[in-house]
Amino acid sequence: MATSLQVVLQTTVDKVGESGELVKVRPGFARNYLIPRGLAVPATTAAVNRIAHEKAVAVAKADKTKKEMQAFAEKINALKLTLSRSVGEDDKLFGSVTSKEIENAAKAAGVPIDRKKMHLAEPLKALGTFEIPVRLMTDVTAILKVEVVKK
Secondary structure (H helix, E strand, O other): OOOOEEEEEOOOEOOOEOOOOEEEEOHHHHHHHHOOOOOEEEOOHHHHHHHHHHHHHHHHHHHHHHHHHHHHHHHHHHOEEEEEEOEOHHHEEEEEEOHHHHHHHHHHOOOOOOHHHEOOOOOEEEOEEEEEEEEEEOOEEEEEEEEEEEO
8 A cells, every 4th residue: 555645736735735736645635635625636647747837837927927027117217207396485395295196197107107016105295306116026126216396
């Protein structure tokens, strides 16, 4: 009798493995728990090949998305937004410039940026040029230049 059996996990199972992994488990655990609940399938050559193909497709899709985001990041890096605001004495702004206003200005310039991806610590409350990091993906970040001038 076999002491272990190879199965391909369909979903993530705690303390066993992640979805798509080829793991060795006890035959009774596979036969009585994993396979009847649809958590795993026996590791046939077809199942292993299917998982390898799905991983290759996922990697290709991730590379394509990363290249698109890098091209979008170049677009953002080249963009410079100028926002004019009313100022009082000592060149203090009335109010502030928020990420929502920056998002609307970028959309008007033809580069739609989600304000949730902008890392603006606090609204801009002074005149000048500011660099705002925009995190598009985990490893793709762009710098958006925003200039606040007086009206």
